[in-house]
Amino acid sequence: MTRRADAAPERWLxxxxxxxxxxxxxxxIDPSRTAARAVITHGHxxxxxxxxxxxxxxxxxxxxxxxxYGAESAGAYDCALYGETRRFxxxxxxxxxxGHVLGSAQVVIEHAGCRVxxxxxYKRRRDPTCAGFEPIDCDLFITEATFALPVFRHPDDxxxxxxxxHSLAVFPDRCHLVGVYALGKAQRVIALLRESxxxxxxxxxxxxxxxxxxxxxxxxxxxxLRPVSGERKKAMAGEIVLCPPGALNDRWSRGFPDxxxxxxxxxxxxxxxxxMGGIELPLILSDHADWDELIRTIHDMGAPRLWVTHGREExxxxxxxxxxxxxxxxxxxxxxxxxx
Amino acid sequence: MKRFAxxxxxxxxxxxxxxxxxxLADYFTAAPDPDRGWALAALTDGLAQRxxxxxxxxxxxxxxVDPVLFRLSYDYVxxxxxxxxxxxxxxxxxxxxxxxxxxxxxxRVAARTEVPGLLAGWLDALDATGxxxxxxxLMGGMRVGxxxxxxxxxxxxxxxxxxEQIEEIWFGLEPxxxxxxxxxxxxxxxxxxxxxxxxxxxxxANPVELADLEPLDPADFRAEWKWDGIRVQLVAGGSEARLYxxxxxxxxxAFPDILGDAKFDAVLDGELLVLRDGAVAPFNDLQxxxxxxxxxARMLADxxxxxxxxxxxxxxxxxxxxxxxxxxxRRLERWHGRIVPPRTDLSPLVxxxxxxxxxxxxxAARADGVEGLMLKRRDSAYAAxxxxxxxxxxxxxxxxxxxxxxxxxxGHGRRSSYxxxxxxxCWRGGAEGAAELVPVGKAYFGFxxxxxxxxxxxxxxxxxxxxxxVRAVEPGLVFEVAFDSIQRSSRHKSKLAMRFPRIHxxxxxxxxxxxxxxxxxEKLLNP
Numbered sequence: 001m002t003r004r005a006d007a008a009p010e011r012w013l014x015x016x017x018x019x020x021x022x023x024x025x026x027x028x029i030d031p032s033r034t035a036a037r038a039v040i041t042h043g044h045x046x047x048x049x050x051x052x053x054x055x056x057x058x059x060x061x062x063x064x065x066x067x068x069y070g071a072e073s074a075g076a077y078d079c080a081l082y083g084e085t086r087r088f089x090x091x092x093x094x095x096x097x098x099g100h101v102l103g104s105a106q107v108v109i110e111h112a113g114c115r116v117x118x119x120x121x122y123k124r125r126r127d128p129t130c131a132g133f134e135p136i137d138c139d140l141f142i143t144e145a146t147f148a149l150p151v152f153r154h155p156d157d158x159x160x161x162x163x164x165x166h167s168l169a170v171f172p173d174r175c176h177l178v179g180v181y182a183l184g185k186a187q188r189v190i191a192l193l194r195e196s197x198x199x200x201x202x203x204x205x206x207x208x209x210x211x212x213x214x215x216x217x218x219x220x221x222x223x224x225l226r227p228v229s230g231e232r233k234k235a236m237a238g239e240i241v242l243c244p245p246g247a248l249n250d251r252w253s254r255g256f257p258d259x260x261x262x263x264x265x266x267x268x269x270x271x272x273x274x275x276m277g278g279i280e281l282p283l284i285l286s287d288h289a290d291w292d293e294l295i296r297t298i299h300d301m302g303a304p305r306l307w308v309t310h311g312r313e314e315x316x317x318x319x320x321x322x323x324x325x326x327x328x329x330x331x332x333x334x335x336x337x338x339x340x
Numbered sequence: 341m342k343r344f345a346x347x348x349x350x351x352x353x354x355x356x357x358x359x360x361x362x363x364l365a366d367y368f369t370a371a372p373d374p375d376r377g378w379a380l381a382a383l384t385d386g387l388a389q390r391x392x393x394x395x396x397x398x399x400x401x402x403x404x405v406d407p408v409l410f411r412l413s414y415d416y417v418x419x420x421x422x423x424x425x426x427x428x429x430x431x432x433x434x435x436x437x438x439x440x441x442x443x444x445x446x447x448r449v450a451a452r453t454e455v456p457g458l459l460a461g462w463l464d465a466l467d468a469t470g471x472x473x474x475x476x477x478l479m480g481g482m483r484v485g486x487x488x489x490x491x492x493x494x495x496x497x498x499x500x501x502x503x504e505q506i507e508e509i510w511f512g513l514e515p516x517x518x519x520x521x522x523x524x525x526x527x528x529x530x531x532x533x534x535x536x537x538x539x540x541x542x543x544x545a546n547p548v549e550l551a552d553l554e555p556l557d558p559a560d561f562r563a564e565w566k567w568d569g570i571r572v573q574l575v576a577g578g579s580e581a582r583l584y585x586x587x588x589x590x591x592x593x594a595f596p597d598i599l600g601d602a603k604f605d606a607v608l609d610g611e612l613l614v615l616r617d618g619a620v621a622p623f624n625d626l627q628x629x630x631x632x633x634x635x636x637a638r639m640l641a642d643x644x645x646x647x648x649x650x651x652x653x654x655x656x657x658x659x660x661x662x663x664x665x666x667x668x669x670r671r672l673e674r675w676h677g678r679i680v681p682p683r684t685d686l687s688p689l690v691x692x693x694x695x696x697x698x699x700x701x702x703x704a705a706r707a708d709g710v711e712g713l714m715l716k717r718r719d720s721a722y723a724a725x726x727x728x729x730x731x732x733x734x735x736x737x738x739x740x741x742x743x744x745x746x747x748x749x750x751g752h753g754r755r756s757s758y759x760x761x762x763x764x765x766c767w768r769g770g771a772e773g774a775a776e777l778v779p780v781g782k783a784y785f786g787f788x789x790x791x792x793x794x795x796x797x798x799x800x801x802x803x804x805x806x807x808x809x810v811r812a813v814e815p816g817l818v819f820e821v822a823f824d825s826i827q828r829s830s831r832h833k834s835k836l837a838m839r840f841p842r843i844h845x846x847x848x849x850x851x852x853x854x855x856x857x858x859x860x861x862e863k864l865l866n867p
Contacts, residue, residue, distance in 0.1 A: 150405065151413045151426035249790075269426065270417055271352050271472075272756045276789060280353045315412045322406070 007114030009140045009305075015330055020118065020142070022109060025091030027056070029107055029118050039093060041120025042104035043068065043183055054078065056086060058095055060103025060218055064183065067214050082131065098122040099133035100287050101184030102215060108136060116140045117301060121310070123286065124293040125157065128191040129184070129220045135300035142330065143297065145311035146288040147266050154266055154290040160283045161192045167260055167281055168238060175236040175256040176281070179245035179263040182208050184287050186242055187215045189264050190222045192285075193240065203228040203236060205243035205252065233257075249278055266290065295319060341466065343371055344379050344440050345473035351484040360486060364494030368521075375440040377516025380495070382477050384488040387444070387515060392459065392478040394420055400460050404429055418756030418809075421475035424463070428471055431464040438462050441516070443474065483752060489587055499524025504541045504724045507588050509533045536577035539588040540607060540653055540661075541724030545714060545731035553695045553715075553734075560719075562665060563690040563698055565705070566712045566733055567648055568623050568824075568839065569613040570630070574647060576602040577657075583612075594632040595645050601682040606675065607654035608647070609722075611687065613709065615646035620709025622827040624837055648687045649676065650714075653722055661722040668722065702736060711824060712736050738822035739864055740844060741766065742855040744777055745817040748799040750809040751784065759799040759811060760784055760792055762843070764819055766834070768858040777815060778834040780861060781823065786843035795846065818847040818855050826864050836861055 012024050019031040027037040030047040040048045040057040043064030048057075050069035055062070059079040066073050080086060082105065085094045090112075095105035100121040107118040117138040124133050147154075168176055180186040186208045193202065201224040204212060212225055228241055233255040247253060248261055263279045266286025274282040289297060298306060298320055306327040308316045313329035320327035347367045354360050364383075368376050381387035401410055401424050410427060417423040443462060450458060459478070463471050476482050489503075492510065496503040501524055512533025513520055519531035571586040581602035583592040592599050595612075614621040614629065621643070629635065629643050652672040653661050660668050669689070676686055690713065692698040702713050712735035720730035743764035751760030761784040765777035787795065798817055805812040822844035829837035836858075 149413045149416055150409050151417055151423060153426070270757060271349070271422060272417075272419060275352050275355075276755060276758065276792075278355055278789070280355065282353065312412070312416065315409055318408050318412070319406075 002113055003115060003139060004113030007112065007139045009111075009114050009116050012111060013109070013116060013140075020330075022088075022091060022111070024111055025088035025093065025109070027088055027093075030120070037088070038074075039095075039107050040065070041098065041107060041118070042100055044101070044121070047120065050074070056080060056093065056095075058082070058103040058105055061105070062103075063214060063218065064103060064211070067210055082134075096134045096136060097131035099124065099127055099130060102130045102187070102218060102220065104130060104184075106133075106136075108138070114139045116142065117303070118142045119144055119297075121146070121288055122297070123289045124297060125154075127188055127287070128195060129187045129215065133297070135297065138301055138303045140305045140307065141298065141301040141303035142307040142309065143294065143316070144288065145294065145308045145313050145316045147286065147290050148294055148308070148312040148316040150291045150315070152266060152269055152290045153292055154269070154284055154286050157192055157285060158196065160264075160285050161189075161196050163281065164193075164240070164262060164283060165196060165198065167262075168240070171258075171260060172238045173258065174238070175233075175259045176240050177248060177253060177256060177259040177261055178240060178242050178283070179248045179261075179265075179279075180208070180242050181265075181287075182211050182244055185264055185285065187212060187220060187222060188287065189242065189283075189285065190225070191220065194221075194223050198240070199223065200239065201226045203239055203241040205241070205247055207244050207247070208242055230255075245277075298323075298325065341438055341440050341443070341470055341473065343367070344375065344477075345466075345470045347379070348473045348476060348482070348484055349469050351486055355485075357490070360490060361494045361497060364486070364491060365497040368495060368498050368524075373518055373521060374516035377518060377521065378440050378444045380491060380517055381515035382480075383482060383484075383486050383491045385480065385482075387477070387480070392447075392455065394479060396456060396459070397421075397424055397475060397479065400456060400463070401428060416757065418750050419752070421472055421479060422756070424475055425468045425471035428463050428468075430467060430471070437465050437470065440477070443477070447478070481752075487587075488589070495520070495524060500526055501530070505530070507541050508535075508538050510588055511537070511539050511582065511584070511590055536605075536657075537575050537580055537582050539573060539575065539582075539584045541588075542571065542573060542586050542609060543651075543722050543724065543731060544586075544726040545716075545733040546726060546728060548715070548732035548734050550695060550699055553732075556695075558692065558694055558698070560717055561715045562669070562718050563692055564650065564687050564714050564716070565690060565710045566714045566735070567611040567613060567620065567687065568709045568711045569611040569620070569626055569648075572610060572612040572647065573653075574598065574602060574606075574608045574610065576607075577605045579603075591630070594629050594635055596635065597640050598645050598647060598683055604679050604681060605654075605656050606652060608649055608672075608684075609651035609653060610647040610649040610684070613646050613648055614643045616644065622709075622829065622837060623839055624827070624829060624831070645683065647684045649684055650687050651722060664719040664721065665716050666718045698734075702734060705736075736824065738824055738844070739826065741780075741821050741823070741861055741864075742818050742847060742850060743780060743821050744815050744852045744855045745799075745813055745819060746777055746779055746815075748795075748811050748813060755792070758792055758796045760796070762795075762819065764821060766856045766858045766861055767853075768834070775857075778858060779832060780834045780836055780858070781821060781838035781841040783819075783821060783841045783843050786822070787846065791846055815852045818850040818852055819843050820845040820847055826861055828865065834858060834861075836865070 013022050018033050020029040027039055028035045029039045030041055031038050034051040037054045038052040040055055043061045048065050050072050053075040055074040056078045062077040062079050080095050082097050085092050092110040094108045098104040098106045098120050109116045115138040121144050122133050180189050190202055203226050237257040260281050261279055262281035262283055264283040264285040268274050268282030268284045306320045306325050307330040309330040317327040317329050350363050405427050413427055414423045492506050493503050522528035523530050573584045575582045581599045583595050585591050614625040625643050715732040717730045743766055745762055746765045747763040748759035749761040763779050763782045765779045767775040768778050799813055802813045803811040804814050821841050823838040823841040825839045827837050
């Protein structure tokens with residue numbers, strides 16, 4: 001493609017009530033309601049919804065959507081490899097790794113001499129469970145902004161995992177109950193624990209079992225995982241039990257021996273947020289880019305124009321403008337604040 | 341500083357009281373003098389450093405960080421110390437990390453112009469946890485869930501003294517409390533303080549319901565009104581006097597009228613009130629006098645303070661606390677008749693023969709600054725703390741009203757990123773459809789954390805305007821508000837003020853048009 005200096009992507013890519021829409025290719029990206037054609041960046045439920053007619057995504061994301069939504073998940077899947085091009089009319093589309101969760105992708109859209117990249121959710125640091133983000137030059141970069149404030153600087157993963165292992169050493173008689181999002185965070189925490197040498201069984205709340213099994217079937221080794229419920233809870237002293245965040249404070253969490261309540265999320269950076277959630281051991285582990293990763297990515301993509309969505313747009317827009325980038329907030333409807 | 345920073349961090353994340361006590365006791369045992377004394381002062385709110393104001397901290401951070409990005413971050417995080425601790429671009433190579441006592445002692449002697457430089461140097465040298473501790477230490481308002489009493493309870497765990505013994509000498513101690521720690525460690529005797537002006541741990545009552553009372557013999561009990569002020573202890577001896585809150589905090593600076601008239605030798609237990617022409621003024625009026633370092637002559641005239649006496653603990657140096665209640669009451673009456681101290685009167689006993697009779701007296705007495713009744717066994721000694729059995733408080737059932745949420749303000753401490761203080765109103769005037777909402781009260785508790793998260797989400801989704809930390813919301817969410825009474829007030833647009841309002845239930849189901857009207861609340865006013 002020959003890229004043109006006067007590219008005006010706002011003429012053919014716009015936000016609608018359903019989400020971001022590419023008119024010449026007649027497709028939506030992560031639409032919030034059912035669409036005839038949808039390009040899906042990753043499997044989190046605020047991006048991947050059930051019921052579209054045709055879906056273009058990665059094979060891993062398709063597998064995740066099938067696991068979550070079953071037969072109703074989509075009319076038909078077109079699974080693309082990273083870097084493989086598809087054409088819709090005179091629009092070329094390909095997916096590149098976004099480093100967010102297994103199967104996550106940026107969407108690269110080329111039309112009328114203009115290259116647009118929709119980041120989806122992403123992070124820049126290494127993740128043993130998924131392919132790393134690949135930056136690419138573009139004319140317009142549409143970025144997420146979940147942690148787009150300079151108070152959010154995620155520390156090194158290994159240090160956070162070490163905090164959990166240290167607590168286990170200090171409190172060997174207490175169960176360590178770790179709140180994790182079911183898709184991505186759960187598997188990443190397990191993989192990081194394995195890298196740090198924790199080879200004991202890791203115990204799972206029922207809601208995490210299926211996606212962990214799916215990751216394993218897609219080649220991500222997670223070691224010895226076991227379900228825990230009922231009477232077996234009593235035997236969890238000194239063990240690591242993972243559960244969805246919502247289970248930390250509900251009835252399910254009763255019956256564990258003197259649990260230490262931990263939570264793995266980028267929001268744990270703000271101590272009063274952790275305290276509000278009753279978290280004793282905050283683990284700052286995020287699948288989203290922190291402030292430094294966001295500004296580094298804006299620099300790496302080299303785009304003269306930036307649209308910011310999905311989070312704290314104002315700060316990133318302000319920063320980008322101060323660096324001479326033409327930046328705007330793209331207030332997409334239908335996105336909720338989901339976990340970090 | 342590291343040890344203190346780690347303590348604060350651990351306190352923030354430790355929800356249980358016992359866990360906090362263990363952390364505090366470990367700290368007080370392990371930390372050296374005078375660090376631990378300064379830490380104790382900070383935790384008990386005795387270490388306000390007047391030189392370090394939020395405006396100075398903001399000014400410093402805006403020199404290092406883009407002010408727009410700082411303000412957006414502050415708006416999100418909600419707590420200044422936390423925002424600055426996270427956003428400050430640290431530079432640990434520049435300075436050695438300071439000790440807690442070094443910080444306190446250098447600030448004590450620093451000239452005003454030196455303070456910004458000192459503070460910036462320390463912020464550079466510390467990590468985020470250390471910066472947070474430093475800013476909390478210097479600006480006050482720790483909000484780590486530790487009350488002065490909890491800190492003193494932890495002290496009592498570390499050494500030879502009981503909580504009551506510590507509380508009784510606390511008023512005479514100064515940071516960094518070297519003599520206190522020496523005593524706790526058995527290296528010295530109790531610190532020498534003038535016991536004549538000491539605070540004595542007060543006797544507290546347990547809440548009770550009619551069903552709990554039925555099996556008890558009414559003849560064993562005396563009843564008195566529970567006045568709607570604040571419980572105080574007035575201690576006078578020699579030519580001096582002190583006024584303490586029930587936690588032993590010296591609140592005398594705001595009440596020179598009371599202290600000036602206390603020309604006797606006694607320790608008295610009573611209720612601090614604002615009294616005009618013999619009538620108890622609304623609690624709001626008393627609030628105008630509380631929490632002040634000084635008061636103007638105008639305030640003394642507008643809000644005259646008064647103590648309604650319940651009990652006498654010491655008379656002319658003699659300890660009466662072991663005497664039965666009836667005997668202390670007789671002594672109190674005789675003493676009061678003899679001295680006739682100004683700005684005091686006796687809280688009358690309420691005669692009754694049966695519990696049900698007393699219940700109807702209690703319900704009828706919504707007027708006149710009464711919150712409910714106190715029941716005291718006639719043979720009860722005056723015992724520190726909250727013993728089970730001898731004393732009960734029997735509060736009235738609350739009043740209820742359905743009100744519409746109008747404004748939400750961000751909270752503090754662990755709620756600093758949530759909208760958790762709610763102003764609500766009732767409908768006034770107009771024909772159908774033309775009614776307007778007028779604010780009738782504000783409440784910030786009565787809901788669970790989970791409910792708060794839901795309300796916060798609702799507020800953010802239904803805001804119409806923002807003024808700093810406050811958002812106006814469209815009418816839509818109804819709270820069932822409980823309150824103890826309602827009074828006339830010129831300070832509010834509705835001309836009403838609720839006493840002790842709290843969110844009783846969230847009426848997600850109730851259409852806002854069906855919330856209560858102002859006239860309904862006016863009917864609840866005392867006649």
